[in-house]
Amino acid sequence: MEVSRFFITQDIPIREAIRQLDETAKKILIVVEDKKLIGIITDGDVRRWILKNGDIALPVSLIMNTTPVFLKKEDRSKGLELMRANSIEGLPLVNVSNEVVDVLFWNDINDHQTHTDRIPQIPVVIMAGGKGTRLYPYTKIIPKPLIPVGDIPIVERIINKFIEYGFKEFYLTISYKKEMIKAYFNGELPYKLHLLEEDEPMGTAGSLALVEGNVKGSFFVSNCDILVDINYSELLVHHKTHHHKLTIVTALKSYEIPYGVITLGKNGCIEKLSEKPKYELLVNTGLYVLEAELLKYIPQNKHFDMTDLIKECIKNGEQVGAYPVMDSSWLDMGEFKTMQNMAEKFKI
Numbered sequence: 001m002e003v004s005r006f007f008i009t010q011d012i013p014i015r016e017a018i019r020q021l022d023e024t025a026k027k028i029l030i031v032v033e034d035k036k037l038i039g040i041i042t043d044g045d046v047r048r049w050i051l052k053n054g055d056i057a058l059p060v061s062l063i064m065n066t067t068p069v070f071l072k073k074e075d076r077s078k079g080l081e082l083m084r085a086n087s088i089e090g091l092p093l094v095n096v097s098n099e100v101v102d103v104l105f106w107n108d109i110n111d112h113q114t115h116t117d118r119i120p121q122i123p124v125v126i127m128a129g130g131k132g133t134r135l136y137p138y139t140k141i142i143p144k145p146l147i148p149v150g151d152i153p154i155v156e157r158i159i160n161k162f163i164e165y166g167f168k169e170f171y172l173t174i175s176y177k178k179e180m181i182k183a184y185f186n187g188e189l190p191y192k193l194h195l196l197e198e199d200e201p202m203g204t205a206g207s208l209a210l211v212e213g214n215v216k217g218s219f220f221v222s223n224c225d226i227l228v229d230i231n232y233s234e235l236l237v238h239h240k241t242h243h244h245k246l247t248i249v250t251a252l253k254s255y256e257i258p259y260g261v262i263t264l265g266k267n268g269c270i271e272k273l274s275e276k277p278k279y280e281l282l283v284n285t286g287l288y289v290l291e292a293e294l295l296k297y298i299p300q301n302k303h304f305d306m307t308d309l310i311k312e313c314i315k316n317g318e319q320v321g322a323y324p325v326m327d328s329s330w331l332d333m334g335e336f337k338t339m340q341n342m343a344e345k346f347k348i
Contacts, residue, residue, distance in 0.1 A: 003030075003100060003101065003102050003103055005023075005024055006024060006026065006028065006029050006030045006103055007029070007030055007032045007035075007100070008020060008029045008030070008031055008032070008041070008060060009031065009032065009033065009060075010031050010033070010038065010039065010059065010060050010061040010064060011059050011060070011061065012059065012060050013056065013057050013058065013059060013060070014046065014049065014054070014055075014056040014057070014058055014059070014060055014062070014063060015056040015057060015254075015278075015280070016060075017029055017041055017046070017060050018046055018056065018252060018254075018326070019254070021041075021043060021046065021326050021328070022326050022327050022328040023328070025326075025328040025329075026089075026090060026103075026105055027042055027043040027089050027090065027326070027329075028040060028041070028042050028043075028089055028090035028103070028105075029041045029042075030092050030100050030103065031060065031064045032100055034099075035099040035100060036097070036098045036099055036100075037068070037070060037092055037094055037098055037099075037100050038064075038066065039064035039065055039066045039068060040064065040065050040068040040090075040092065041060060041063060041064050041065070042065075042088075042089070042090075043325065043326050043329070044234075045063045045064065045065065046063065046252075046324070046326070047323070047324045047325070048063075049062075049063045050252065050282070050324045051322065051324065056280060068092065069082060069086050069088060069091060070091065070092040070093070070094055071091055071092075071093050071094070071104075072093070072094060072095075072096075073093040073094065073095055073101050073102065076093060076102075076104070079091050079093075079104040080104075080106075083104070083106050088106070089105065089106050089107070090103055090104065090105050090106070091103065091104040091105075121166070121167070121168070121169065122167065122169075122217065122218050122219050122220065122236070123167075123169040123170065123171060123211075123214075123215050123219045123220070124159075124162050124167055124169065124170050124171070124219065124220040124221075124222065125170075125171045125172075125173065125208065125211055125215075125219060125220065125221045125222070126145075126155060126158060126159070126170060126171070126172050126173070126221075126222050126223075126224050127173050127204055127207060127221065127222070127223055127224055128143070128144070128145040128155055128172050128173055128174050128181065128224040129173045129174055129175035129176060129178075129198045129201060129202070129207055130144060130175075130176060130201065130204075130224075135147065135225075135333075139176075142177070142180065143174075143176055143177035143178075143180055143181055144176075144224060144225055145172075145174075145181055145224045145225075146180060146181060146184055147333065149227075149333060153184070154224065154225060154227070154333055155172070155181075155224050157227055158222055158224065158226075158227055159191065161227060161229070161232075162220070162232060163190075163191060165231065165232040165233050166233070167220070167232065168191040168192060169191070169192045169194075170191060170192065170193050170194070171193075171194045171196055171210075171211050171214070171215075172185075172193060172194070172195050172196065173196045173197075173198060173207035173208075173210060173211075174195055174196065174197055174198065175197070175198035175199075175200070175201055175202075175207075176201070178195075178197055181195070182195060194214070196210040196211065198210070200301075201303065202301075202302070202303055202304065203303040203304045203305040203306075203308070204223070204305045204306040204307075205298060205304050205305055205306040205308060205309040206298060206299070206302060206303055206304035206305070208221065208290075208295060208298050208309075209295065209298045209299070209300055209301075209304075211295070212292075212295040212298075215292050215295075216292055217291065217292055218236065218239065218240065218289055218290070218291055218292075219289070219290055219292065220232070220236075220287070220288070220289055220290075221287070221288040221289075221290055221306075222286065222287050222288075223286035223287070225286075225332065225333045226285055226286040226287065226330065226331065226332050226333070227330075227331045228249055228285050228287045228325060228329055228330050228331075229329045229330075229331070230249070230325050230329055235247070235249065235289060235323055236289060238321075238323055239289040239321070239323070242319075242321050243319060244289070244291075244319050244320065244321035245290070245291045245293070245294055245313060245318040245319050245320065246288060246289070246290050246291070246294060246309075246310065246313050246318065246319075246320045246321070247288060247289040247290075247320075247321045247322070247323050248284055248285075248288055248310070248320065248321070248322050248323070249284075249285045249286075249287040249288065249322075249323045249325060250282040250283060250284060250285060250322045250323065250324050250325070251282070251283055251285050251324070251325055251326070251327045251329070251330040252280055252281075252282060252324055252325075252326065252327055253280070253281050253282075253283050253327055254278060254279070254280050254327075255278065255279050255280075255281065256276055256277070256278045256279075257276060257277050257278075257279070258276060259276065260273055260274065260275045260276070261273070261274045261275075261277050282322060282324055284306075285325070285330045285332075286306075286332075288306070294309065294313060294318065297309055297312045297313065297316070
């Protein structure tokens with residue numbers, strides 16, 4: 001691994017750091033000056049800046065950690081213990097001149113095990129009842145949850161990711177081709193699975209009415225065609241710390257308009273011309289943390305989407321928060337191209 005891939009300087013825009021975080025997909029960048037360590041930036045630093053509505057055109061120096069945890073290269077064997085003690089994902093290794101010579105990553109040396117030893121055991125609801133029309137003709141034959149990414153169905157990958165962080169109780173709402181899904185999960189499982197059957201398609205939030213009375217307090221909700229590669233324990237802590245009733249995991253998407261964009265002033269006169277402007281938007285990934293008390297807003301036996309629930313919560317003054325993640329952390333198999341990208345990421 002070429003360590004320079006993770007190097008940035010403190011004067012570059014935060015926007016550029018975000019792009020580099022997405023490219024490396026390792027959630028950490030090393031701020032250097034003449035290869036010498038002066039700080040680090042993590043996806044968490046970017047998240048906190050975004051949540052403060054910070055301008056990502058400003059320099060990295062505003063958000064970097066200037067007192068990072070690091071190791072001398074000869075102490076490499078202590079890396080796992082140090083990362084566990086500090087709950088960090090990456091650790092720079094430096095030589096006697098304080099030059100960064102390598103980076104250790106938690107997932108690379110600990111086989112994707114979580115940092116967290118004690119976490120609340122809350123359930124995970126996976127919405128798997130849709131027809132997956134964007135993936136026709138595949139979904140005419142096989143239900144979307146069972147479409148393989150690599151050699152493992154997407155729904156099983158979602159379950160496995162939550163299990164990595166200690167969550168072991170799952171509710172799966174099913175409708176379209178539900179007999180195939182029931183057959184797939186028939187047998188002894190290393191986790192607790194409840195299959196909830198919809199008589200009719202109830203929308204992306206309507207089927208949550210089926211879990212009312214079964215879940216208490218906080219619970220996760222995930223679409224069955226997405227995978228968000230984040231620390232779910234940290235997401236839960238964020239949700240509880242900020243006293244949200246609903247937390248939406250969002251991805252930062254950057255879009256460039258490939259034209260000169262005209263802004264008009266009075267009397268049809270051109271006020272401004274922006275050549276190929278870039279816009280950053282927070283988009284909904286399809287992963288949420290909810291409080292069970294919000295289920296009261298979901299009507300019985302009626303089509304009701306998650307967007308309807310979000311609007312209802314905002315209208316009633318419930319605290320709805322965002323948890324921004326890097327675009328590279330979000331994998332969506334909703335269309336052929338993105339499904340191929342997801343399969344490529346999991347290629348062994």
